Amino acid sequence: MDSFLIQGGRPLCGDIEISGSKNAVLPILAATLLTRETCIIRKVPDLSDVHFMGKILRSLGADFTYEHGVVTLQAKRLKARGDYDLIRKMRGSICILGPLLARSGKASVSMPGGCVIGTRPIDLHLKGLKALAAEIHIQEGYVHAKAGRLQGAEVFLGGRVGPTVLGTANIMMAATLAEGVTVIESAACEPEITDLAHFLIAMGAKIEGAGSPRMVITGVDRLHGAEHEVIPDRIEAATYAMAAAATNGEVTLHHMRCDHLAAVLDKLKEAGVRMEARGTSLKILPGGEINAVDVSTQPYTGFPTDAQAQLMALMLKAAGLSIITERIFESRFMHANELARLGADIAIEGPSAIIRGGLPLSGAEVMASDLRASAALVIAGLMCPGRTQVNRIYHLDRGYEGMDQKLRSLGAKVKRVKER
Ligand code: UD1
16 A cells, blocks of 8 residues: 655645545536436546546446546446445445436445444435435345435435535435425535535526525426536645645645635634635745644534544644544544654543644654545644655545645655555
8 A cells, every 4th residue: 555755844835726626526426327418527636536436437337537637427328236346435425326316216325334434324315315205225235225206305404413415415416306396404505515506507407505504406307418617625725724834834725715615714814824815826824833723523614524634733733732623523533643653642532632732743654544634644744853654545545636746846755655
């Protein structure tokens, strides 16, 4: 497995382009199953998760090509079941369930198990599809769904900790071809859901209220092909903003949506990070001290769980105590122990991590456990003196387009070491 060798302690300086959003593009690719016609998706990041989704869609009978950030897809004829092995390996693939069922009346996917960040239930996805008149059976670890034409219904999708992002995507996609009107209450408001809605609307779907907790979808008989450009990745942008601040660098992020990052930018400001937003660019300026801040992760528009680990790395620099409370995924603190190998003092108390920052750090060998935890280890490696080796960086390749190249273009000493 590849690893990154980082020679830390150098400020990042320069300009980088933010890539298209991973979490927006995965459901958008799944949505192309809703039509027989060709769809063209632009600004698609070159990520292993995207290519994985491509393989899944191919296994379902779709033509999928990826060229320089443009995906061309056509699902003329569909198979009801794809390659279970592929589907099982990527959590995001659950979002094929809704479109597949709506288009072909049946769908089977493997039941996602837990993962390192906690249990990943899909009860809300299934509740929503049942409300639309689907029959669901769970057998030997697989979800089998079938339906005649789906029927519009009122669905409440709020769960234990709030709305579900992919659950909302699934029900929204299924409802576009249902008979009648579907109202989703407590819908996820994430920008990735709004982006999916824009794509579906371009395909001919009737959707109102995307980006709000109440979405109304009026079913249509068929959807047609469409072109779409994916929104910038707000989590990638947050990651580079924090890496710049952590190294006291001067970095301008281009192709940004600052409005998607209000909670993160507000926290960075509170931490004393100097920033200048101009149109679609954000400049992080070198400054003085980083202040300790407290944060709780929340559904959008709150502070995203996907930026929690990266903020923890930044807080290692802040003298004093900061408390990070994780409200979305119960065990999403796997990075804390690895950060401790670099000299961090982090205590986990229930859903909170208490970080005593400002201590001397030094490079070490660490192990990436999931995508965002890996990003936190890279940030920490960039900011502490000495050599840090981040192992298992295949997690990063799932969600960060060319991270090593982008960091090198900012002057970082990062080398990808291939496993021999
Ligand atoms: C998506 C993102 C992920 C992000 C997460 C929360 C993608 C590919 N992934 O994941 O990066 O961290 O949103 O912003 O877009 N839940 C239930 N029942 C369900 C579904 C979810 O109880 O049926 C719970 C989950 O356990 C979790 C919370 O709801 O506690 C939010 O999960 P959800 O929004 O569904 O996350 P994903 O859509 O899987």
